[in-house]
Amino acid sequence: MKKRLLIIGASGHGKVALDATINQDKYEFVGWLDSNLVKGTNVLGYEILGKTKEVKELAITYNIDSYFIAISNNYVRKKVFEYVNKECPNLSFAKIIHPGSIIGLGSKIEAGSLILPGAIVGVSSIIKVGSILNSKATLEHDGVMNSWSSILPGVCTGGNIILGSLSYICIGSIISHNIKIGDNSVVGAGSVVLKDQPSNSLIMGTPAIVKRSRSEEENPF
Numbered sequence: 177m178k179k180r181l182l183i184i185g186a187s188g189h190g191k192v193a194l195d196a197t198i199n200q201d202k203y204e205f206v207g208w209l210d211s212n213l214v215k216g217t218n219v220l221g222y223e224i225l226g227k228t229k230e231v232k233e234l235a236i237t238y239n240i241d242s243y244f245i246a247i248s249n250n251y252v253r254k255k256v257f258e259y260v261n262k263e264c265p266n267l268s269f270a271k272i273i274h275p276g277s278i279i280g281l282g283s284k285i286e287a288g289s290l291i292l293p294g295a296i297v298g299v300s301s302i303i304k305v306g307s308i309l310n311s312k313a314t315l316e317h318d319g320v321m322n323s324w325s326s327i328l329p330g331v332c333t334g335g336n337i338i339l340g341s342l343s344y345i346c347i348g349s350i351i352s353h354n355i356k357i358g359d360n361s362v363v364g365a366g367s368v369v370l371k372d373q374p375s376n377s378l379i380m381g382t383p384a385i386v387k388r389s390r391s392e393e394e395n396p397f
């Protein structure tokens with residue numbers, strides 16, 4: 177029997193996550209939780225069941241087994257996980273992999289991660305908890321995405337890169353092989369990263385350089 181799933185967050189990113197869930201065909205999607213939408217609102221044919229803070233009661237009411245957090249802001253996604261995991265420690269944290277992605281031999285994808293259509297998870301790569309590999313993005317062989325990190329559409333990395341926890345690589349960037357990007361950094365759209373980059377920084381350009389520092393709570397875009 178399929179596990180009954182809630183998705184937290186019904187914005188554009190939530191819709192993308194639902195599409196991948198339906199294609200993956202592993203969970204039975206029950207409905208959304210979204211703190212910014214009115215209960216009963218219909219999103220892609222499924223109802224908003226309530227707010228995130230009601231997760232404990234709603235999980236019982238709807239006989240839920242699993243949840244997924246479809247919030248694209250890494251920091252907020254992590255905070256919501258900490259709340260839900262505390263409220264509902266018995267629910268499992270779903271992993272959603274669109275069947276139109278390519279998953280390399282020996283790679284590992286942890287709970288709470290989302291792999292979208294056309295994405296390539298290279299051989300022996302590791303995608304740690306709560307991370308997002310977006311549409312048509314390639315994480316080449318032996319790459320590591322640390323927890324709560326995001327690689328946006330069309331990014332291309334060389335082999336052996338390490339992306340820090342809570343960091344983002346924005347749309348269309350290129351990351352050369354063996355590069356390490358620190359924690360909580362943002363690589364701006366269309367950048368070309370040719371050397372290691374520090375934590376807590378906004379990095380951009382060709383070749384990419386640090387433009388300024390950033391805090392953990394700052395909105396990425």
Ligand SMILES: CC(C)(COP(=O)(O)OP(=O)(O)OC[C@H]1O[C@@H](n2cnc3c(N)ncnc32)[C@H](O)[C@@H]1OP(=O)(O)O)[C@@H](O)C(=O)NCCC(=O)NCCS
Nearest residue numbers: 328329346347362363364365366367378380381387396397
């Ligand atoms: C990360 C990002 C949001 C930062 O942009 P920003 O908020 O404009 O950054 P700042 O306000 O600090 O701008 C700093 C400067 O860098 C410039 N700049 C911003 N992004 C740039 C980029 N990707 N490459 C080169 N220069 C850039 C700005 O024009 C500004 O220049 P100025 O000082 O001469 O005016 C942006 O680079 C980016 O990546 N946007 C796309 C996000 C994305 O991937 N969306 C897809 C979602 S699916």
